[in-house]
Amino acid sequence: MTPSHRLRYVLAILAGIAVVGVPAWAAFAPVAADTREAVYEIPKGTFARRQAGAKFDLIPSEIRLTMGVKDVLVMKNHDDVPHLFGPVLIMPDQSFRLPFRKASTYLFTCPLHSSGLLTIVVEPEPELGWKRLRWRTAAAAQLAAAL
Amino acid sequence: MTRRPALASGALLASLLLVFGMVAEAAGTPELRAGAFDPPRAAPDFALKGSNGSELKLSRYRGKVVALGFGYTHCPGVCPTTLALLADAKKRLAAAGSNFEVVYVTVDPERDTPERLKSFLAAFDPTFIGATGTPQQLAEVRKAYGITLSEKIFVETLPKSDYLLDHSSSVYLVDRTGQLRGMMPFGASAGDMEHDVRVLLSK
Numbered sequence: 583m584t585p586s587h588r589l590r591y592v593l594a595i596l597a598g599i600a601v602v603g604v605p606a607w608a609a610f611a612p613v614a615a616d617t618r619e620a621v622y623e624i625p626k627g628t629f630a631r632r633q634a635g636a637k638f639d640l641i642p643s644e645i646r647l648t649m650g651v652k653d654v655l656v657m658k659n660h661d662d663v664p665h666l667f668g669p670v671l672i673m674p675d676q677s678f679r680l681p682f683r684k685a686s687t688y689l690f691t692c693p694l695h696s697s698g699l700l701t702i703v704v705e706p707e708p709e710l711g712w713k714r715l716r717w718r719t720a721a722a723a724q725l726a727a728a729l
Numbered sequence: 730m731t732r733r734p735a736l737a738s739g740a741l742l743a744s745l746l747l748v749f750g751m752v753a754e755a756a757g758t759p760e761l762r763a764g765a766f767d768p769p770r771a772a773p774d775f776a777l778k779g780s781n782g783s784e785l786k787l788s789r790y791r792g793k794v795v796a797l798g799f800g801y802t803h804c805p806g807v808c809p810t811t812l813a814l815l816a817d818a819k820k821r822l823a824a825a826g827s828n829f830e831v832v833y834v835t836v837d838p839e840r841d842t843p844e845r846l847k848s849f850l851a852a853f854d855p856t857f858i859g860a861t862g863t864p865q866q867l868a869e870v871r872k873a874y875g876i877t878l879s880e881k882i883f884v885e886t887l888p889k890s891d892y893l894l895d896h897s898s899s900v901y902l903v904d905r906t907g908q909l910r911g912m913m914p915f916g917a918s919a920g921d922m923e924h925d926v927r928v929l930l931s932k
Contacts, residue, residue, distance in 0.1 A: 655764075664875075669899055670912055671875025673770055680764035680914070688916060691877045691897050698879075698895075 609715035619679070620647055621656045622667070629663045641668055643695040647682060648717075650707035655680045668692050668700045759928050762921040763902055763911035772797070772901070772909040773873035777834065777866060780846035780859035785832070788907060793828045794929045795903040796913075796922070799876045799896055801837035802849040807898045807915060808833075812853040815900070817919035819854055822926060828905075829926050831857040836871070836878050836896045838864055874901060904929045 583591070622641050631638075647653050656679050659665050659672040669690035670678050682688075685706035692700035708717035772787060772795075779785030787795065796815055800808035812833070819826045833850060835841035838861050841849075846859030861867070871878060879895035898915035902925060910929060913922060 666875045666877075669875075669897060669914065670764065672766075676770065677767050678764055678912070679767060680912075681760070681762065683762065683921070686916065688914060690899075690914065691895065693877050698877075 605715060608718040609711050611714075614651070618650075618652055619654045619656045620645065620652045621658065623658045624661050624665050624667060624672075626660045626662065628661045628665070639695070640665065641692075641700065643692075643697060643699070644701045644703065647702065647704045648707065649682070649685050649704060653682045653704060655682070655702065666693060761902070761911045761925045761928060762917070763913040763925050764899075765911045766909060769904070769908040769910050772903040772907055773870070774907075775834075775860075775866070775870045775873070777860040777862040777870070778843055780843045780850060780861075782843060785858060785860045787832065787903070790830050790832070790903070791907050792905050793830050794905060794926050795830045795832055796926070797874075797901040797903060798831070798833045799836055799871065799874070800833060800898075801835050801894055801896070802841050802845055803837065803891070803893075805893070807896075809853075811898065811900060811915065812850065812857065814917070814919050814922060815857070816853040818922035818926065819856070821919060821923040825927065825930055828930055832860060833857060834860045834867065834870060836867065836876070836894055838862065838867055840890075902926075902929060904932065 622645075624640055628640070641657070645655065647655065656677060657667045657670070657672060658677040659667060659674055662674050664671055664673050666672075667678070669692060672678050682702075682704045685704045688702040688704065690700040690702070691698060708714040774786065774788045776784055776786045787797070796818075798808075798811055798815070800811065802808070812831075815831050819829055819831070822829055831850075831854065833846070835846060841859070841861050843859065843861060846861060850857040850859050862870075870876075876897045877895075878897075881892040882895065883889055883892050900913045900922075901909060902911040902913060904910045911925060913925065
C-alpha cells in the first residue's frame with residue numbers, strides 16, 4: 583500500500599466514524615450531566631441596584647429542564663435582603679432546591695414577571711434513538727449559539 | 730520499631746470509621762421531595778383566630794410536622810385539590826398522622842369566617858384547622874412567607890360576591906422544631922407529601 587493509499591484508507595475510516603459513529607453515539611449513549619442542578623443566583627447588591635432604578639429580571643419567565651439531565655432547580659440568594667425568587671421567599675445566604683420527579687409544565691405565581699407567572703417546563707428524559715439524537719443536536723446548537 | 734505499624738493501623742482504622750460514619754449519616758438522611766431550604770430558618774410565628782374558635786399560634790404545634798397552606802373556601806380548584814391531597818397523605822401516614830397537622834390560612838377574611846372554614850375543612854379531614862384574622866394580620870403572615878395574592882377577580886356571569894382570588898398554591902412544611910424546611914409545589918402527589926412528612930418525623 584502506497585502512502586497516498588494509506589492516507590485515503592485512514593480518511594475513509596474517519597469519515598465513516600463521523601457519518602455513522604457520532605450520530606449512533608448521540609442517539610444511544612446514556613444522557614448524563616456533571617450536575618443535575620440548574621442554578622440561578624441573586625448577586626449581592628441586587629436590591630441596591632434596583633433601588634437605584636436598574637430594571638432587570640432575576641429569573642427568566644420560562645425555565646426548561648430535562649428529566650435525568652437537569653431536573654433540579656436551585657435558587658440562591660447572595661444579596662443582603664430577602665428576595666421573592668419565583669415562587670419562594672429566600673432569605674439572605676439561603677438557597678432553595680426544588681427537584682422535579684415528573685415531566686410536566688409547572689406554573690408558579692411570580693410577581694417578578696409581567697405575566698405574574700413563572701413557567702417551568704420539565705421535558706421527559708430523551709428516549710433512545712431518534713429523540714435522543716434530536717435532543718443532543720438541539721443541545722449542541724444551543725451551546726454553539728452561546729459561544 | 731513496632732510502634733509505627735501500630736500507629737499506622739490505628740490511623741487507618743480511625744479513617745475507615747470516619748468514612749463509614751459519614752456514609753452512614755448520608756444514607757440516613759433522605760432528601761425531601763419538596764423544595765428544600767438550605768439552611769432552614771425558623772417558620773415565622775403568627776397568632777390568628779382558629780376555626781375551632783380559639784387562638785391559633787403556629788408555635789403551639791412544636792413537636793409535630795405542620796403543613797401550612799394558604800387559600801380560601803370559595804376557591805374553585807386549587808384549594809380543594811390541595812386539601813384532598815393533604816387528607817390522602819394523612820390517611821397514608823396512619824398512626825404517624827397523629828403527629829402531622831394541617832393549618833390552612835385564609836386569604837379571604839371577608840367571606841371565610843371561622844365557622845365556614847371549619848365546615849369546609851371538615852369535608853376533607855376533621856382534624857384540619859383553619860385560621861383567619863384581620864386583613865392586616867393576614868397580610869403580615871403572607872408577607873413573612875412570601876405568599877402572593879391578587880386583587881379580587883370578578884367574573885361577568887357571576888354576582889360580585891362570587892369573586893375569585895389568585896394566590897400562591899404551594900404548601901410549606903414546618904418540622905418538629907419549628908423550622909421552615911420545605912415547600913411542596915402544587916401538583917405533587919399524596920405519596921410525595923407522605924414521604925416528606927415521614928422524613929421530617931424521623932428527625
